[in-house]
Amino acid sequence: MKNARWWKYLLWIGLMAMIPAQASGAEKSSPRSSLLRIAMMGLGPSPGASMVAPQSWDGLREVVAQEAWQLPEEREWPLDDDGMPIVETRRVDEMWHTLQGGERLARLRTMYRRTTAQLQELNPDLDLHNLEEGQEVLVWRRSEDGVSQSRGAPQSGRLIYGEPVPDSDNYVMLFPYRTFGTHYAVSEVVRSLDAYYEAFPDAAPLIIGDMSFRTGRSINPHRSHQSGRDIDITLPRTDEPPNYNRFHHVRRDRLDAERTLWLISTFIEGGFVEYIFLDRFHQRTLYRLAQEQGAPEEWLEEVFQYPRHGGQTIVRHARGHHRHIHVRFRCQSTDRWCR
Numbered sequence: 001m002k003n004a005r006w007w008k009y010l011l012w013i014g015l016m017a018m019i020p021a022q023a024s025g026a027e028k029s030s031p032r033s034s035l036l037r038i039a040m041m042g043l044g045p046s047p048g049a050s051m052v053a054p055q056s057w058d059g060l061r062e063v064v065a066q067e068a069w070q071l072p073e074e075r076e077w078p079l080d081d082d083g084m085p086i087v088e089t090r091r092v093d094e095m096w097h098t099l100q101g102g103e104r105l106a107r108l109r110t111m112y113r114r115t116t117a118q119l120q121e122l123n124p125d126l127d128l129h130n131l132e133e134g135q136e137v138l139v140w141r142r143s144e145d146g147v148s149q150s151r152g153a154p155q156s157g158r159l160i161y162g163e164p165v166p167d168s169d170n171y172v173m174l175f176p177y178r179t180f181g182t183h184y185a186v187s188e189v190v191r192s193l194d195a196y197y198e199a200f201p202d203a204a205p206l207i208i209g210d211m212s213f214r215t216g217r218s219i220n221p222h223r224s225h226q227s228g229r230d231i232d233i234t235l236p237r238t239d240e241p242p243n244y245n246r247f248h249h250v251r252r253d254r255l256d257a258e259r260t261l262w263l264i265s266t267f268i269e270g271g272f273v274e275y276i277f278l279d280r281f282h283q284r285t286l287y288r289l290a291q292e293q294g295a296p297e298e299w300l301e302e303v304f305q306y307p308r309h310g311g312q313t314i315v316r317h318a319r320g321h322h323r324h325i326h327v328r329f330r331c332q333s334t335d336r337w338c339r
Contacts, residue, residue: 085183150335154226163183165181192267250322275314277315
């Protein structure tokens with residue numbers, strides 16, 4: 001993902017959009033094609049490194065039609081010479097928890113899957129048995145012993161050396177202690193959400209739900225989310241949600257379909273997504289929007305399960321996913337016994 005090159009491309013498209021059409025017989029007031037509009041919005045994966053500048057609107061449309069709706073190949077996360085992952089997105093090296101009313105040592109142990117000895121090692125100068133509201137406790141520090149690993153299946157797995165999704169003013173995390181994942185899953189979440197707010201700076205904050213516990217394993221009420229490769233993110237809306245304390249039902253007329261399609265496309269563009277779970281009701285809306293914007297039939301069949309039932313698509317129906325998207329990332333070479 002070459003973000004600088006992508007936005008340079010968008011700027012070029014925007015400048016081209018201000019030039020009157022010169023094609024024979026074309027009027028200056030001719031509407032832009034749906035493919036041009038989708039390119040200006042930033043939908044679809046990044047274009048290739050080289051491109052012949054079009055000399056007419058027909059040439060521009062042809063380039064956009066070729067580039068805007070291509071799906072990336074599955075990718076392996078880049079590693080350095082020592083086998084360590086190369087991560088260029090925002091990360092945190094430490095995680096602190098501010099005690100709320102009624103929270104004590106037992107609560108910290110449960111939330112962060114820590115023993116008293118582990119917490120004491122992280123906080124040598126703190127009396128853990130006499131904690132008070134408002135105190136900050138160090139609950140996680142990046143380990144130098146190894147890289148994060150997703151082990152087992154999402155429904156019966158665990159997470160080794162997991163790391164948390166970093167804070168941001170743009171999105172709201174319901175339970176930060178339940179947002180641990182692998183280095184690549186966290187990085188792809190950060191990349192996609194940062195790109196979303198760069199493209200839509202006026203967008204309301206999205207709500208991040210559960211990813212995994214620090215060590216993975218069972219996490220109610222989910223069957224999955226056990227190995228650091230799954231995350232729930234609320235759907236973009238045309239209005240403000242009632243509050244940011246939970247996911248809310250999104251009616252079809254309140255779904256911001258263009259931004260939702262943009263977000264899903266950005267996740268897919270990375271090449272690391274295995275599945276995205278979304279209710280069929282909302283899939284229909286996104287399918288029709290992509291169709292209107294010029295998505296070829298091959299792209300639609302590869303991405304959306306709608307209008308079929310079943311099939312090996314990326315976006316799949318799952319009960320209970322009418323308020324949010326559930327993104328699952330593929331296993332990587334740094335994972336052991338991952339499936």
